[in-house]
Amino acid sequence: MPSRLPLITRRAYLDALDTGRYPWTMAPRTSWRQRLRAVDLASAAATTIVLGSCSAGNAGDYDLGVYRGTTLITTVSLTFGGATAPDLATAIADAFTAAGGAGQPLEQLLDSATQNTSTFTITWRAGENLRVAVDAQPSSAVSVEHVVEVDLNALLSGNNAFPVNVMREADPYIRVITAFPAGTVVTVDEGLADSDVLVDVPCSAVGTFQTASSSTLGEGDELETAWEPLAALELGSDPSPSSGELELVVPFSPLLAPEALP
Amino acid sequence: MAINYPVKLGHRGSSNGRVLRALRSGRIAYTVAFRHYFQCRVRFGAGDFTPEAANTQTIPLSEIPLYPTFPGPVRRLRGTYAYLRTGLAGPGLGSANIEVGDAADLNGLLTASPVLPANEGLILPTSGAAENEPRIEADFQPTLRLVLDINVAALTGGEVWIYIPFEPIPEG
Numbered sequence: 001m002p003s004r005l006p007l008i009t010r011r012a013y014l015d016a017l018d019t020g021r022y023p024w025t026m027a028p029r030t031s032w033r034q035r036l037r038a039v040d041l042a043s044a045a046a047t048t049i050v051l052g053s054c055s056a057g058n059a060g061d062y063d064l065g066v067y068r069g070t071t072l073i074t075t076v077s078l079t080f081g082g083a084t085a086p087d088l089a090t091a092i093a094d095a096f097t098a099a100g101g102a103g104q105p106l107e108q109l110l111d112s113a114t115q116n117t118s119t120f121t122i123t124w125r126a127g128e129n130l131r132v133a134v135d136a137q138p139s140s141a142v143s144v145e146h147v148v149e150v151d152l153n154a155l156l157s158g159n160n161a162f163p164v165n166v167m168r169e170a171d172p173y174i175r176v177i178t179a180f181p182a183g184t185v186v187t188v189d190e191g192l193a194d195s196d197v198l199v200d201v202p203c204s205a206v207g208t209f210q211t212a213s214s215s216t217l218g219e220g221d222e223l224e225t226a227w228e229p230l231a232a233l234e235l236g237s238d239p240s241p242s243s244g245e246l247e248l249v250v251p252f253s254p255l256l257a258p259e260a261l262p
Numbered sequence: 263m264a265i266n267y268p269v270k271l272g273h274r275g276s277s278n279g280r281v282l283r284a285l286r287s288g289r290i291a292y293t294v295a296f297r298h299y300f301q302c303r304v305r306f307g308a309g310d311f312t313p314e315a316a317n318t319q320t321i322p323l324s325e326i327p328l329y330p331t332f333p334g335p336v337r338r339l340r341g342t343y344a345y346l347r348t349g350l351a352g353p354g355l356g357s358a359n360i361e362v363g364d365a366a367d368l369n370g371l372l373t374a375s376p377v378l379p380a381n382e383g384l385i386l387p388t389s390g391a392a393e394n395e396p397r398i399e400a401d402f403q404p405t406l407r408l409v410l411d412i413n414v415a416a417l418t419g420g421e422v423w424i425y426i427p428f429e430p431i432p433e434g
Contacts, residue, residue, distance in 0.1 A: 008295055008430045014285060017296075023330040024298040027427070033273060160274070165384070167341050167427070220394075221341040223386050256299045257345045258423050261384070 027253040029169055032162050034152045036231055038180070038244040042129035045154035047111075048239045050122040050132045052092060052144045054085040060138030064092065066106065067131040069240060074105035075135065085118035088141065093120040129240050146239035149191070152229045152248065162250070165261040168197075168224045169251040173210045176203045180233070180244030187232045188248060197229070203246050223255070295429045297339060302329045304406055306350055306420035313415040320368060321406045323424060332426065335400045339427040342371035342394070343387045349379030350420035354412050360385075361407040362424055367393055368407045377422055385422075398431065 016022040040046060057080070064076045078095040080088055093115040100110030109130060111123040124130050134142050153161040174186065180203045189196035197218035198211045211218055231248065235241065255261065268291075269284045271277045284290045302323045304310055311321050324331040342362055350358040358377045363370035370393030375385045388394065404426060408414055 008293055008432055011286070011288075013294065013430070022298075024300060024333065024428075026296045026298050028296045030275070031271075170340070220389055221339070221387070222389065223341060223343055223384065225384065253297050253427075255343075255384075256301060256425055257384070258303065258347050 025256050027167075027256060029251050029253045032160075032250045032252055033247055034155065034160055034162075034229075034250075035177075035245065035247045036150060036152070036155070036233075038178075038241045040150060040155060041148045041233070041240060042127060043150075043155070044127040045151045046129065047126050047149045048124045048129050049147045049149065050124075050130075050144055050239075051147060052089065052120040052122070052132075052142060054088040054092075054118045054120070054142050056139070056141040057082050057084040057086075057088045058138045058141045059083065061136065062092070062134070062138075062142065063136035064095075064142075064144075065133045065135045066109075067133060068129070069131075073109075073130070074099065076106075085141070086115070089115045089118050089120040092142070093122075096120075096122050131237070131239050133237070145237065146235045148233045148235060148239050150231045150233070152188075152231055162224070162227045162229060163252070164224070164226050165255050165257075166224055166252045167221055167255060168227060169221045169253060170219055171210065172197050172218050172248065172250040173208055174198065174201055174203060175208050175247045175249060176206050176245075177247060178243050178245040179206055180204050180246070181235070181238065181241045183234075183236055184241070184244070185234050186246065187234075188229050189232070190228055191230045197250070198248075200234075203233070203244070224252075293432050295431065297427055297429050300330075300332045300404070300424075300426040300428060302326050302404075302406075302424045304422050304424070306414075306417040306422075307352075308419075308421075313413075313417065315413050315415045317410050317413060319408045319414045320365075321408065323404045323406055332399070332402050332404050333428070333430075334402060335398060335431060335433070336402075336428040337396055337431050338399045338402060339396050339429060340389075340394050341387045342391075342424075342426045344372060344375065344385035344425065345423040346377050346382045346385055346421075347423060348419060348421040349382050350377050350410075350417055351379070352410075352412055352417040352419075355410065355417070357409075357411040358420075359409045360422060361409070362404060362426070363391075363393060363407070364403055364405055368405060370394075371404070371426065374409065377420065399428070 066073045093113045096113035100106040111125045185200040188198040359374040361369035362372035373388045
C-alpha cells in the first residue's frame with residue numbers, strides 16, 4: 001500500500017512539512033534569474049562573432065570596415081581575382097587573418113577568422129564589440145550579420161552563476177524589460193550541439209517569451225552538475241545596440257544526496 | 263478580470279520569506295505543492311534484502327527497511343536519479359548495472375547504469391526512459407533491478423541511493 005499524504009490544503013501541508021509529519025524531503029522549485037543588458041555585450045563576458053556569407057564569387061575590390069560603434073578602426077581591403085563564392089569567403093578570411101597578425105591593426109582585437117564553403121566567421125577577442133560593414137564591393141555578393149555570445153555565469157563577476165548539482169527544470173523563458181532592436185532573437189545553450197534550452201526567442205518587444213522551437217533541452221528536466229549557459233543574440237548589422245535588457249528565468253530545484261556533493 | 267499574484271517575486275531569494283508568510287496567512291489563495299523526493303538506500307551484502315543465487319534480481323524498494331514507501335496518489339515527476347555511495351564489490355565481479363522502474367517496466371525510470379567503484383557519485387537521470395514523463399501514480403511500487411556477472415548472493419558490499427521526484431496532488 002502506498003503511504004498516505006496529508007491533504008495539501010495549504011495549511012495542513014505546510015504544517016506537516018514544518019513538524020516533520022511529512023517524511024519526504026522537500027525540494028522546492030526556485031528560479032535562477034540573470035539579467036542581460038545591451039551594455040553587457042561589450043563586457044569581458046561577451047564575444048562578438050561576425051558571420052559572413054558570399055552569394056557569388058565576383059572578381060574585384062572589396063573593402064570591409066571594422067567599426068567600434070560608428071568609429072572606423074581600420075579597413076580590411078582585398079582584390080579578389082577568383083570566381084567562386086567559397087574562394088571569396090576564403091580570401092576574406094585570409095585577409096582578416098593577415099590584418100590580425102603581428103604589428104597589424106587588428107592584432108589585439110582578432111581572435112580568429114575562418115572559412116567554411118561560402119561563409120566566413122570572424123571572432124573578436126572577448127569584450128571587443130566590433131562591427132564589420134561591407135563598405136565597397138563590385139556587386140552585392142557579400143553580406144554580414146553579428147552574433148554576440150555572452151557567458152551568463154561570468155556576468156556580474158560570477159556572483160550569480162547558475163548553481164551546480166541541481167535539477168534544471170523544464171520551460172525556461174525570458175522577460176524582455178527593454179526591447180532590443182527589431183529582429184533580435186536570443187538562443188541559450190552551452191555552446192555545444194543539442195544543448196539549447198531556448199531557441200531564437202524574439203526579444204525586440206517588451207513581454208515574456210518562451211522558445212519557438214519544440215526540439216530543445218528546455219522541454220525536460222536535466223540534472224546539471226556544472227551548467228554553463230551562453231546567450232547568443234543575433235543582432236543583424238549592429239552588434240552594439242543602444243538599448244535592450246532582458247532577464248532569463250530558469251527554474252531549478254535542489255538535489256538530494258546522502259553526502260555533500262562536490 | 264485577471265488577478266495579480268499577491269506577492270511580488272524579488273531577486274535571488276529576497277522574496278522567499280514573503281511568499282512563505284503569505285502562504286501561511288492565506289493571502290496566497292492557491293494550493294501549494296512542492297517537489298519532493300522519495301529516497302531509498304539499498305546496501306548490498308548488509309541484509310537490506312534477501313539476495314538470490316542468480317545474476318539478476320528485482321528488489322521492491324517498498325520492502326527496504328527504514329524508508330517510507332512511495333506515496334500515492336501523487337504526480338511522479340521527471341528526473342529519477344541515483345547516487346552510488348559505494349561501488350558494488352564481490353569476488354569476480356566485473357560488470358554491475360542497476361535499473362529503476364516498476365514491475366510493469368523494470369527500466370522505465372532509469373535505464374542500465376553501471377555501479378562499480380569507478381562509477382561512484384551521481385548517476386544521472388535517463389531523459390529518454392520510457393516512463394520518465396510526469397504522470398499520476400495512485401499505487402506506484404518502485405523497483406531496483408540488479409544485473410551482474412556473478413550471483414547477487416555473492417556481493418559483499420556496495421551502497422546505492424535511489425531518488426524519485428514527485429509532487430502531491432490536491433484531494434478533498
